[in-house]
Amino acid sequence: MHVRSITHGSDEYRLACDLRHRFLRVPLGLVLTAKDVAREEFQYHYGLFEGDPGDEGALLGSVSGKPDPDDTITVRIRQMVVDDAHRGRGCGRALLTGAERLLAERGFRRSILYAREEAAPFYERCGYVDTNENAVLIGLPHRRMRKDLA
Secondary structure (H helix, E strand, O other), X not given: OEEEEEOOOOHHHHHHHHHHHHHHHHHHXXXXXXXXXXXXXXXXXXXXXXXXXXXXXXXXXXXXXXXXOOOOOEEEEEEEEEOHHHOOOOHHHHHHHHHHHHHHHOOOOEEEEEEEHHHHHHHHHOOOXXXXXXXXXXXXXXXXXXXXOO
């Protein structure tokens, strides 16, 4: 498995949007809309692919990083998804740590995210700290979490 950048608007980006639709929206009775992906050309997108770097490999998961417009060292991790068929194999951790490394190489020093309640323990195991700032997003309770990037 390896993590690499996905170009906005590419075939890989469209596959990532399909994963987001199938595994983040459909279970909630929602669809991924044009509004949901608006302005994503200004974000960083990463995919977890099967095989070694340089291999085409199937897309197993994706995540995006949205720069904070008011703080040049902070990035918001969003739309983290791993295909259900590949969960429980360390794919989520590999995707998140790979994306964090690539974002740190771009100069980001802090990441924040809003985790669904059931996902918060995963992020805690990955070094995120609950900020005790909760929000309801897409009708679900989320916890705001943060992590300093290396």
